[in-house]
Amino acid sequence: MSASNGAPANIDLSVDIGGVTLTNPTIAASGCYNRGAEFGRVVDISAYGAITLKSVTREPRLGNAMPRIALTPAGMLNAIGLEGPGIDYFVAHEAPKLSSVPTVVIASAAGFTVGEFVDVASAIDGLPGVAAIELDVSCPNVDSEGECFAVDPRTTDAVVAAVKRRVKLPVIAKLTPNVADIRPIARAAEEAGADAISLVNSLRAMAIDVERARPTLANGTGGLTGPAIRPVAVYQVWESAQTVRIPIIGMGGIETGRDALELMMAGASAVAIGTANFRDPLVAAHVRDAIAEEARRRGFASVRALTGLANPGFAGKRWPADRRPQRLGVSR
Amino acid sequence: MASDAPLLETATLISREQVAPGFWCLGFRSPRIARAAGSASYVAVDVPGVFSVRLPLGIWTTRDDEFSLLFREWGDRTRRLARLSVGSGVSCIGPLGNHFSIPVKGSTALIAAGGIGIVPFWLLTRELRAAGVNVRAIVGARTKAHLNGVAQLREAGADVTVCTDDGSEGDKAMVLDLVKRVHAANVIYGCGPLGMLRALCAHASENRIQCEISMEETFGCSMGTCWGCVVPVRRGSQQGSGYPPSPRDSRTYDFARVCVDGTVFPASDVLWLEAYA
Ligand SMILES: Cc1cc2nc3c(=O)[nH]c(=O)nc-3n(C[C@H](O)[C@H](O)[C@H](O)COP(=O)(O)OP(=O)(O)OC[C@H]3O[C@@H](n4cnc5c(N)ncnc54)[C@H](O)[C@@H]3O)c2cc1C
Ligand SMILES: Cc1cc2nc3c(=O)[nH]c(=O)nc-3n(C[C@H](O)[C@H](O)[C@H](O)COP(=O)(O)O)c2cc1C
Ligand code: FES
Numbered sequence: 001m002s003a004s005n006g007a008p009a010n011i012d013l014s015v016d017i018g019g020v021t022l023t024n025p026t027i028a029a030s031g032c033y034n035r036g037a038e039f040g041r042v043v044d045i046s047a048y049g050a051i052t053l054k055s056v057t058r059e060p061r062l063g064n065a066m067p068r069i070a071l072t073p074a075g076m077l078n079a080i081g082l083e084g085p086g087i088d089y090f091v092a093h094e095a096p097k098l099s100s101v102p103t104v105v106i107a108s109a110a111g112f113t114v115g116e117f118v119d120v121a122s123a124i125d126g127l128p129g130v131a132a133i134e135l136d137v138s139c140p141n142v143d144s145e146g147e148c149f150a151v152d153p154r155t156t157d158a159v160v161a162a163v164k165r166r167v168k169l170p171v172i173a174k175l176t177p178n179v180a181d182i183r184p185i186a187r188a189a190e191e192a193g194a195d196a197i198s199l200v201n202s203l204r205a206m207a208i209d210v211e212r213a214r215p216t217l218a219n220g221t222g223g224l225t226g227p228a229i230r231p232v233a234v235y236q237v238w239e240s241a242q243t244v245r246i247p248i249i250g251m252g253g254i255e256t257g258r259d260a261l262e263l264m265m266a267g268a269s270a271v272a273i274g275t276a277n278f279r280d281p282l283v284a285a286h287v288r289d290a291i292a293e294e295a296r297r298r299g300f301a302s303v304r305a306l307t308g309l310a311n312p313g314f315a316g317k318r319w320p321a322d323r324r325p326q327r328l329g330v331s332r
Numbered sequence: 333m334a335s336d337a338p339l340l341e342t343a344t345l346i347s348r349e350q351v352a353p354g355f356w357c358l359g360f361r362s363p364r365i366a367r368a369a370g371s372a373s374y375v376a377v378d379v380p381g382v383f384s385v386r387l388p389l390g391i392w393t394t395r396d397d398e399f400s401l402l403f404r405e406w407g408d409r410t411r412r413l414a415r416l417s418v419g420s421g422v423s424c425i426g427p428l429g430n431h432f433s434i435p436v437k438g439s440t441a442l443i444a445a446g447g448i449g450i451v452p453f454w455l456l457t458r459e460l461r462a463a464g465v466n467v468r469a470i471v472g473a474r475t476k477a478h479l480n481g482v483a484q485l486r487e488a489g490a491d492v493t494v495c496t497d498d499g500s501e502g503d504k505a506m507v508l509d510l511v512k513r514v515h516a517a518n519v520i521y522g523c524g525p526l527g528m529l530r531a532l533c534a535h536a537s538e539n540r541i542q543c544e545i546s547m548e549e550t551f552g553c554s555m556g557t558c559w560g561c562v563v564p565v566r567r568g569s570q571q572g573s574g575y576p577p578s579p580r581d582s583r584t585y586d587f588a589r590v591c592v593d594g595t596v597f598p599a600s601d602v603l604w605l606e607a608y609a
Binding site for chain 1: 552
């Protein structure tokens with residue numbers, strides 16, 4: 001399948017995320033796709049404009065006990081617990097395979113202290129085949145009793161600024177939706193130098209096994225993903241797009257082209273897809289083609305014209321940094 | 333026999349039978365998947381009509397271009413699948429998972445199946461018989477209505493003894509009680525509820541009998557990317573992640589993914605941890 005297969009001709013599908021050019025706006029979400037080899041057994045993964053790797057931590061982690069997954073209406077809960085080999089093993093054994101991935105690779109760094117983020121991001125910086133680093137600032141911060149970094153503008157700033165000082169690759173800050181107001185967090189990430197933001201990560205949630213009278217997940221709580229969270233994602237992308245000028249990668253419950261268009265029209269420059277791969281391995285191709293078709297239908301030469309189309313307060317690229325638009329009367 | 337790469341194929345529903353209240357056998361035409369399936373192969377089914385991740389179901393029987401699924405109505409996905417009309421197309425990925433290993437000609441294999449855990453054993457029985465292995469099978473269930481597939485297993489060439497918890501069919505006994513009475517087995521294969529599998533592994537270990545079990549967990553991706561379906565295995569087990577030890581905790585085991593590293597594991601590699609019971 002070529003990158004333009006099924007998509008209308010003459011539409012420019014490319015997007016720019018913090019200096020990285022993607023052949024189309026679809027991205028595989030972190031934690032759902034590894035480096036594509038598994039899904040590559042059944043589909044052509046180059047349909048994705050980019051693949052985000054599973055978040056890597058400094059130390060190896062066994063992750064949580066099982067059950068780690070609970071299925072919920074129009075979605076699922078996961079509590080994997082960042083199981084992974086740690087950065088040294090990643091650099092030695094997994095990074096060498098990245099050059100053969102047939103699309104852009106975004107690595108993801110996670111940490112429980114600012115220092116861990118810096119160590120992991122620095123180790124990733126310069127690895128062949130990695131085009132950008134996403135910071136999973138939705139991780140719990142052990143220095144503040146497990147609150148996650150991205151619930152507070154100050155800790156968001158601390159992580160992003162520290163990493164930006166040390167790495168050359170573009171940095172994407174991945175924000176959590178578990179906040180009362182996403183705007184100060186998005187702004188903090190931008191002001192700390194993030195080249196892009198991505199949102200949303202999973203929503204903290206829970207299910208109870210009524211038969212056994214205990215939480216279904218061994219971890220108790222988990223992260224809700226899938227179509228159930230899409231309206232939350234649309235809203236938070238909308239709010240962020242009125243606040244920051246850096247590109248936004250929108251995600252959360254995308255299953256179809258229409259879903260992706262909601263996020264783009266709210267202000268996302270690219271869209272990431274996680275849980276929907278677990279149902280439809282061809283989802284990236286479908287979404288990509290639908291985005292292109294929408295651009296064609298509207299007479300746009302580029303899919304980039306779709307970004308922020310529904311959002312009159314969209315800040316990206318339209319106003320100088322010192323003249324951010326007034327907030328529209330969006331009721332909260 | 334089993335091929336390496338799974339296939340994404342639209343299977344056509346060709347038959348649909350309620351074999352007992354809440355239990356269904358569905359036949360599909362899906363030439364590529366049917367011909368590639370081996371023992372313990374499963375398919376990941378995209379059940380139309382509701383958002384969910386793919387539903388993993390074991391492949392029960394195969395014949396030329398066709399395979400069948402035997403399943404219980406557990407919840408949303410199995411309920412909807414059972415109500416599809418004949419002729420519907422259903423997107424399947426398969427065959428997925430590894431296989432049971434086949435012992436040398438002339439050995440005696442003992443199959444221990446609990447309830448719907450009979451599913452991986454039709455294909456296994458065929459493979460064992462083709463390899464000249466004698467097949468005994470103990471199939472147990474809570475009650476008669478939960479005891480499905482026994483006739484087909486016999487047709488495949490297994491010498492089957494049945495039991496139920498309530499005595500409504502066969503012996504009133506647990507699978508393990510009958511397993512313990514079979515002394516001639518060179519290898520034991522198990523699939524069923526966790527409690528049964530745990531006891532079976534203990535029995536095999538005490539009696540130094542080679543044993544393999546097919547396991548189950550809640551699946552996310554069914555493809556090996558999400559790490560949601562893991563079970564703990566002995567460190568150094570071939571199927572474990574092989575990641576370096578973690579300084580953050582003192583755990584001394586690895587996790588293996590049931591979906592792609594399994595579903596079949598040597599009993600001696602599986603750990604039965606507290607969190608698991
Ligand atoms: C590799 C693999 C192969 C499988 N093969 C088969 C098969 O051949 N036939 C078959 O009937 N099932 C099989 N299963 C089990 C089946 O995939 C699950 O039961 C699945 O959860 C059913 O989905 P659902 O949406 O219908 O129900 P869900 O909505 O997922 O579950 C409904 C309710 O039933 C409970 N439940 C679900 N599954 C089980 C279980 N196995 N034991 C006890 N309680 C449970 C859940 O906790 C929930 O409360 C297999 C599972 C795996 C991982
Ligand atoms: C099983 C699973 C594992 C995930 N692991 C990570 C992770 O390691 N790092 C991360 O930043 N996000 C992780 N996520 C969140 C996704 O990247 C994404 O933000 C979220 O799932 C919302 O998108 P979706 O509804 O399309 O799945 C994970 C999600 C799932 C379902
Ligand atoms: S179900 Fe995702 S790794 Fe097994």
